[in-house]
Amino acid sequence: MELKEIQERFDLEKCNDSRIAGKDTCGEYEFCVCCDKEEEYPCANARVRYEQAAVEAPVEETPAPEAEEEKEKIFYRLAVIRPVRAEAETEDVLSSEEENAVVEVAE
Numbered sequence: 001m002e003l004k005e006i007q008e009r010f011d012l013e014k015c016n017d018s019r020i021a022g023k024d025t026c027g028e029y030e031f032c033v034c035c036d037k038e039e040e041y042p043c044a045n046a047r048v049r050y051e052q053a054a055v056e057a058p059v060e061e062t063p064a065p066e067a068e069e070e071k072e073k074i075f076y077r078l079a080v081i082r083p084v085r086a087e088a089e090t091e092d093v094l095s096s097e098e099e100n101a102v103v104e105v106a107e
Helices: 003-021 030-033 042-056
Strands: 072-078 102-105
Touching: 003 042, 030 042
Parallel strands: none
Antiparallel strands: 072 102
């Protein structure tokens, strides 16, 4: 595909995205870091440079993260409040699961 065709597609995409966002989205795409707005087809050229840089970038191996120590867990006992029904012949009784409900809270 030629640069002109690529640019036309990006222009349509940017127009639609800008309408949805309610603002100009030029400069907000990943490949915009490679943009030179002075070029004839800035988006198309930026995309080509961006993809080329991704292909040429060396792949570095990162070591696996060390296992984190288990974080302290905090447990809370929950109270379940139920409305009292005057017309009920039997009392509402919490099941043992409801009575001992435990919630883990992340800090």
